[in-house]
Amino acid sequence: MPAKLVAANIEKSFASASGRLRVIAGIDLSIADGEFVAIVGPSGCGKTTLLNIMAGFEHPDRGHVTIDGRARSRPSAKGIVISQQGSVFPWLTVQQNLTFGLNGHHVDKGALARHYAKLVGLTGFENGYPYELSGGMLKRAELARALIVKPEILFMDEPLSALDALTSLQMRAELRRILAEERHTCVLITHDVEEAIQLADRIIVLSQRPATIQAVFAVPFEHPRKLAHPDLIELKAAILREFGL
Amino acid sequence: MPSKLKQVVAPLAIVTLIVAAWWIAVLATNTPIFPTPLQVATAALGLVREGTLWDHVGASLFRVGAGFLLAIAVGIPLGLLMGWVRGAFIALNPIVQILRPISPIAWIPLAILWFGVGDVSPIFLIFLASVFPTIVQTAAGVHTIDRRYLWAAENFGVSRYKLFIQVVIPAVLPQIIVGSRISLGVAWLVVVAAEMIALHSGLGYLIIDSRNAGNRYDLVVAGMVMIGITGLLLDSTMRRLERLPIVRWRYAR
Numbered sequence: 001m002p003a004k005l006v007a008a009n010i011e012k013s014f015a016s017a018s019g020r021l022r023v024i025a026g027i028d029l030s031i032a033d034g035e036f037v038a039i040v041g042p043s044g045c046g047k048t049t050l051l052n053i054m055a056g057f058e059h060p061d062r063g064h065v066t067i068d069g070r071a072r073s074r075p076s077a078k079g080i081v082i083s084q085q086g087s088v089f090p091w092l093t094v095q096q097n098l099t100f101g102l103n104g105h106h107v108d109k110g111a112l113a114r115h116y117a118k119l120v121g122l123t124g125f126e127n128g129y130p131y132e133l134s135g136g137m138l139k140r141a142e143l144a145r146a147l148i149v150k151p152e153i154l155f156m157d158e159p160l161s162a163l164d165a166l167t168s169l170q171m172r173a174e175l176r177r178i179l180a181e182e183r184h185t186c187v188l189i190t191h192d193v194e195e196a197i198q199l200a201d202r203i204i205v206l207s208q209r210p211a212t213i214q215a216v217f218a219v220p221f222e223h224p225r226k227l228a229h230p231d232l233i234e235l236k237a238a239i240l241r242e243f244g245l
Numbered sequence: 246m247p248s249k250l251k252q253v254v255a256p257l258a259i260v261t262l263i264v265a266a267w268w269i270a271v272l273a274t275n276t277p278i279f280p281t282p283l284q285v286a287t288a289a290l291g292l293v294r295e296g297t298l299w300d301h302v303g304a305s306l307f308r309v310g311a312g313f314l315l316a317i318a319v320g321i322p323l324g325l326l327m328g329w330v331r332g333a334f335i336a337l338n339p340i341v342q343i344l345r346p347i348s349p350i351a352w353i354p355l356a357i358l359w360f361g362v363g364d365v366s367p368i369f370l371i372f373l374a375s376v377f378p379t380i381v382q383t384a385a386g387v388h389t390i391d392r393r394y395l396w397a398a399e400n401f402g403v404s405r406y407k408l409f410i411q412v413v414i415p416a417v418l419p420q421i422i423v424g425s426r427i428s429l430g431v432a433w434l435v436v437v438a439a440e441m442i443a444l445h446s447g448l449g450y451l452i453i454d455s456r457n458a459g460n461r462y463d464l465v466v467a468g469m470v471m472i473g474i475t476g477l478l479l480d481s482t483m484r485r486l487e488r489l490p491i492v493r494w495r496y497a498r
Binding site for chain 1: 397400404411
C-alpha cells in the first residue's frame, strides 16, 4: 500500500522557564492511504504537538512530514484538524459553518450542505446557531464542515473526550458509519484505549515525554467491533500493560 | 411576572427614597438657594412650555452623536489595524496611550484656538473623549480571538477577505459593541465640559448659563437630571445591540 503520510525522524522541543523542554524525541511514522491510525499516550506526552506538526500548524526542529511524497510545511484543506474544544464558528449558523471551507465555484453549496448535514445527522438544525446545539451535535457539525471539503486526511485530536460518556460512545459508532461511506485516511489522537481499539486499524503507543514510539499494535478485526470480545479484551490488556497498568 | 414587576418596582423605590431624602434635607436645613424636587420639576416644566428644553437636549444629542460617530468611524478601523498588524500596534500604541489620559477639558483652549466657539469645538472634544475606548477595545478584541478559530480558517485555506469578513470581524464584534457602549457613555459624560464653549444651546450650556445668569439652581439640577435620564436611554439602546443574533454567542451561557 502506498504511504499517504510519512513523518520522518520528527524532533521538537519548546522553550520553557527551566530551559528547553524536549517534547518529541525522534518519531518515524508511515500511514497508508485509507488507513485509520490511533496514537495513544499518557497525557502531556506530546501527542497533540505531533498532530499539529503532521497537520502543518507547527514545525519540527528536525525531520519532515510528507504527504503523497511531497513535503508539507503549512496547513491545507487536504488535511483537516478536528480538535477537542472544537472550532465551529459560534457566530455563523450551522449552514454557514458547513459551507465555510468551500472556496471554489461550487455548483450548489446548499445541496452539498444538505447532503453532509444528512450524513452526520444534522438535518433540521442548519439554520440554528452553534450555541443552540448540544456537545454531540456540535461535533457532528464540525465533522460535516470538514468532510464537505473532501479532505484526504482527517486529523482528530481527542475529538470525543469533551463529550459525556454516552454521547462519546454514540459518536464513536457514528464516526465508523460515516467513514464507511466516505473513505478517508484518519489520524486519531486519544488517551482512551477502548476508543482506539474500536476505531483504528493500527494503534501506536507513545512513551512519556519526550515522546518516542513505544509499541505498535495492529487491530485486524471487522467492524462493528464488540469490546466484550475476548480478542479485544486481550488487546486492551496488552496496550494497558505498555502504560504499566 | 413577579420578577418583571420587581425590575420596575425596586429601582423606582430607590429613586423615590433618594428624592424623599433630598426633599427632607432641603426643608430641614432651610437653605435659601438649593431647590426642592418640586422646584426642579417646575423649572423643567417651564422649559418644556417655552420649548427650549428639547432644543437643549437636541443640540447636545447632535453634538454627542456627531462626535461619537466620528470616533466609531476612526476608532474601529484603527483598532482592527492595530490588533491585526503587529507593526501597526508597535508604531501606534504609545501615541494612543499618551493621548488617552489627557482630559478633554485640557483640550478646550486648543479647541477654541483651532475651531472657534461653535458646534465644531464640542464635537471635537467629544470625539477625543470617545475615540480611545473604541480603539483600545477593538484592538484588544482582535488580540484575544481564540487561536482555534484562526487555525480552523487557515486549515480551510480561505482567502484573506473571507478570513476578515467571516472570522475576524464577527469574532471581535462583541468587543466592538462593548467599546461603543463605553465610548457613547464617555461622550455623553463630557457633554457638559464640551458645551462650556458652546454658544447658546445644549444641556451643558443650560447648566453653566443657569449658574452664571442668576444662580438658577433649579435649572442647574433640572439640566443634570435630563443628562442622567438621556444617558440611561442611550445606554439601554446600545444594550439592545448585544441581543443581535450574530453576537448572541458571546452572551449566551
